[in-house]
Structure formats: structure tokens, C-alpha cells
Amino acid sequence: MWEIIVASAVTIAVAYFVLKGYQAQATLMGGGMLLMLIAFIFGTGMPLPADKSTGSYLLDIFQYMKNTFAEQNAGLGLKIMAIAGFALYMQQVGASAALVKVLTKPLEKIRHKPYLFMALCFLVGEFLSIFITSASGLGVLLMVTLYPLMRGVGLTPLTACTPIATAVAVEMGPAQGNVNFAADIIGINVVEYVVKYQILVSIASLAVIAVLLVIVNKFLDRNTVDTNCDGDDDLNIDDQTQGTLSKAPTIYAVLPIIPLVLIFMFNKLTISSINMDVTTAMFISVVIALIFEYISLRQGKKVVNSLQVFFDGMGKQFATVVTFIVAGQTFAEGLKAIGAIDIIIHSAETAGFGPIAMTIVMVVIIMVTSILMGSGNAAFFSFANLVPEIAGRMGIAPVMMLLPMQFVSGMSRNISPIAPNVVAIAGVANVSPFTLAKRTAVPMLGGIIISTLISLLTF
Secondary structure, eight states: OHHHHHHHHHHHHHHHHHHTTOOHHHHHHHHHHHHHHHHHHHTOOOSSOGGGOOSOHHHHHHHHHHHHHHHHHHTHHHHHHHHHHHHHHHHHHTHHHHHHHHHHGGGGGOOSSHHHHHHHHHHHHHHHHTTOOOHHHHHHHHHHHHHHHHHHTTOOHHHHHHHHHTTTSSOOSTTOHHHHHHHHHHTSOHHHHIIIIIHHHHHHHHHHHHHHHHHHHHHHHTTOOOOOOSSOOOOOOOHHHHHHHHHSOGGGGGGGGHHHHHHHHSSTTSOTTSOOOHHHHHHHHHHHHHHHHHHHHOOHHHHHHTHHHHHHHHHHHIIIIIHHHHHHHHHHHHHHHTTHHHHHHHHHHHTTOOHHHHHHHHHHHHHHHHHHHTOHHHHHHHHGGGHHHHHHHHTSOTHHHHHHHHHHHHHHHTTOTTSHHHHHHHHHHTOOHHHHHHHHHHHHHHHHHHHHHHHHHHO
16 A cells, blocks of 8 residues: 555655646656656566666666657657647748638627627637647637627626637647547547547537536626726737737638648548548648748748748647656656556455546546646646556546546646636736636536536447
8 A cells, every 4th residue: 555655645746846836847757757766666567578678777767768759759749749830830820810810700790699799709719729729829819809809798808708718628629639649549540539539528518618608707797897898908919919910811711721621531531542640731731831821922931931930839849748748658657667556446446436436536637637737738648648557457448538538638727727828818818817717617617527427428
């Protein structure tokens, strides 16, 4: 039982240091390495099998991290880096802003029912998140476009911020990092994961969250006095964002959609003779975007040089998300090496815990970790790797656990007042992120419950 005590102590210490502002990846890696070292001292586990060992246990710990970096860079990591690079390029050329303007324009005609208008703004934001995957980036764009419209129909600043802060709550589609990570762990194509497993849960979650957004905000607004409802709030929007909204031609709205069209068109569920993976689709889409830019600007050197934005986006994502994946896997391997996972599974089996109870336990772990860290990626990347072993011991398919965990990681992030998207949106609107998080809490909890319930009942 000492293994559980040590694992719990290290986990609590990791959470404590992350909350204190220590770099999350380094803290997770340090926790994982410490657990592996303790496992070596007490002879409970090894990070590498004997035939792949360097001959030194201490070196094996670093070899494990090197192998994980190599595997991620060649597969999932490259996908996520390409997605991020494309997203940053779309933002740079104004294509993301053009798409936002096109999809939000019809909402101007539905202004007579403010709270219905707010719910529709949430759904439009969620649809946009399929193509614009940065929660903070999309949030700022929606603050410039949708926020003034919601204020103009009489909604309070906090109510107008709430659907924007939750616009990437239901993470769906093949351009999301967590979605690709889940599909990779299960061992299936990301399109198959989206079509077979995500759609039903996504629809149910979106419906519940939209209804709860209306109920919660309508109730809270009864006690809120707001004398300025003309939509002329003094928003903290930088000049670059304002300029991006006006510079791109409307036709650029098609550019962020191209990768999704290619991915869904060429796979074994549709045109099976051609296999189009996510990374290839992103590269093709960047080339198409460069052609659009040349036709628009007629400046060859400027267009070619703009490709550096794509590469910078890839590098930035390596420094954040890919390192998070490796750090999470290192921490998870430490938990395995010390024997904590085996003990938890054995204890669950002895206590009569079935697959459903164990899935709920994993969901709660993901939810709490996401709220504390303010990051769905950090929580999901840290614990998702444990699922195949746990699910295998429980005699169920890994997707039964991974699907609700993946959805819950995104929703839980929006309850955290330290989540980057919540902080960014609150800052733009000059409201408290803690007060905004109170507005998002009930809708997100409703989404967490329904996504977990549908996943368990269906799969």
C-alpha cells in the first residue's frame, strides 16, 4: 500500500507546484522521473524492457523520454504541430477572421430574443472551433464580432462573455489535439473516431450546454444592473486584431475549411482509394493558402516569406503541446513503474468496481486536474496513456473510458478561472475571470454529466 501513498504524495506535490506557477511540463517530468527512481530503489518496475535497456537504470529513464520524443515527433506530435502552424497562418492572413465574419453575419437578424441569440452565438462559436482550434484566439475574434452584437441586444457583459468563453468546450473534429491523441491511443483513424464516437456525444452535450447557458445567465441577470446595453463597451482589443478583421477578402473564409474537407473526403469511410492523413491535409492547405495570398497581394517575396509563420506555429506547438504529451507520458510511466496503477485496478476489482465505476473515477480525475491546472491538454495527456492498461484489465474497449475523458477535459478547463481562454476573454471585456468562471460552471457540469452518461450508455 506504500506505493499508493508515495504516488499520491508525488501527484499532490506536482499539482501544488503547477498551481504555484512552476512550469507544468518540467514539473510533470520531474514527478515522473522521481517515481521511476523510487520504483528502481524498491524494485517495482522498469521504464524500458530488458532487451531495450541501455544497461543503466538511470540512463533508461532518460532513454525513455528520448524514445517518447522521437515517437511523438514522427507521429502525433507532427500532426499537432502542422495543425497549429496552419491555424497560426490562417490567423496571420486574416482567413480565420473572414470565416468568423461570414458565419456570424446571419445572427444579426435574430436580435429580438436576447437569450436565444446568446445560445445561438454559443453554437456558432462551437462550429467555428472545428476550424479555429485555439480557444484563446477564437475567443478574441468572437469578442470583436459577437460580443458587441450580444451587448447591443441588451445582454450584460458577463452574459455576453459566457458563450464566448465556452466556445471550445466541446472539443470535436479532427483538428483538435486531444481528439487526435485519443484516436492515436485507441489505434484508429481520427475521422473514424469523430464519425463513430464523437458525433452523438457532441450533439447531446451542445444541446444541454446551450439550454443551461440560457437558464443560468437569465437567472443571474435578474440581480445584475447594467445601464450600458448599447454595445459600445471599451474592449481591450489590440490594433493588430482589429486590423486582421478588416484586411482579408471574404473568399478567404474557405481556407480554414479546406483541411477538414480533404480529411473527410479521403479516408476509408468515403473515398477509400486515397488515404489523406491530417498532416498531409494541412500541408496541402497551406500551399493553397499561399496561392490565394499571391493572387491577392501580387508580391511573391512577401508571400513566400509569410510561410515562416507556419513554421513558427509548428515550433511553438512543439514547445507547448508536444512537450506536454511527453511530460504526461513520463508521469504516467512513473505511476505504472511504481505499481500504483496495478494496485488501483486490483483494489477496484476487489471492491466490486465495474467498468462504469472505474470510468467515472477517471473522469473525475481528469475534471479536477483540468480545473486546477487550467488546461485540458495537461490533464488528458497525463492520464489518457493509462487507459489501455486499465480498460484491458477491466475487459472493455479503451474508447469507453477515453471518449468521456476527452470531452470532460475540454469542458472542465472552462470552469477554471486561470484557464488562458477565460483569462483572455475576461481581460478583453474588463470583467473578473473568477466571476466569469462562476457563469460557466453549471453549463460545463451539465455537459460533463451528459457526455459521460451518453458515452457509457452507448459505447
